[in-house]
Amino acid sequence: MSVTLTSPYLDSPSWLRGNLHAHTTVSDGACSPEEVIADYERRGYDFLAISDHDKFVPPADYQGQTKMTLIGGVETSANGPHILHVDAQEVVEPVRDRQVAIDAIQRQGGFAVLNHPNWQAHFDHFPQGMMERLEGYAGIEIYNGVIERLDGSALATDRWDRLLGMGRRVWGFAHDDSHRPGDVELAWNVVQSEDRGAGAILLALRQGRFYASTGVTVRKVGVKGTTIRVETEDAQRIRFISRLGIIQATVDSPEAAFTLPEDEDAARKLLYVRAECYGAGGRCAWTQPAFIS
Helix, strand or coil: CCCCEECCCCCCCCEEEEECCECCCCCCCCCCHHHHHHHHHHCCCCEEEECCECCCCCHHHCHHHCCCEEEEEEEECCCCCCEEEECCCCCCCCCCCHHHHHHHHHHCCCEEEECCCCECCCCCCCCHHHHHHCCCCCEEEEEEHHHHHCCECCECHHHHHHHHHCCCCCEEEEECCECCHHHCCCCEEEEECCCCCHHHHHHHHHHCCEEEECCCCEEEEEEECCEEEEEECCCCEEEEEEHHHEEEEEECCCEEEEECCCCHHHHHHHCEEEEEEECHHHCEEECCCEEEC
16 A cells, blocks of 8 residues: 555653743733743643733743743734744734745744634634645644633644644644733643754754643554554543544554554545544543645
């Protein structure tokens, strides 16, 4: 069979947990940068980005206060749907044309994540048509913790599958979007990084070597030929999802595997396979897609 699965994951993982979306009193957060950093460190996080609204908090100013790796971030907010600027060096002008903003983020050496698509009463903070037109962003927030207490839906895997279904190769991120202490440790990314340096963590994020989680722990994601296997510590059910959100298989176990159909045309039509790992109390983890080639 000439069809194969291409996975972003490594065989020998070293996992680091972090949050890329947090606010402080520099914009509309309730806590100072020092308090936010100390809170995440107490919870055992490995990396953190403070991403205030259209304000840049230099990580170098605070790196000496923590063992976590601090990453530069800004939430580009004014004049349109919000964009997370990861690996920021300075504020990008929040122009109404979001493609111009994404291009500026790339020129600065950072990458863009489209924020909380299903926020607000119309569940459409980031219109799908705009997400489909925009180019050059790394991914979208498939889970945004603060939306648990706001209008709309914290979950946006529906948006993700629509993008993946049209052939876009974008990653799914999960963040707290913390504004006050109660918003912390709701959702995070767990990265396969070769070391704890910012460069290695950012490279892993760009390449999709991470999973998003609200509490389920993934040990390994492996791909061999046409089979993808997921091993977790605490999932009770694993589902394998393909093009436009179609559920291909459901296994009630902390470990599960899925093999592509033997018919090549049927396999190609799936486009990608990703896993959703469900645990106790509504917790979940989402792997990045393995693409069919």
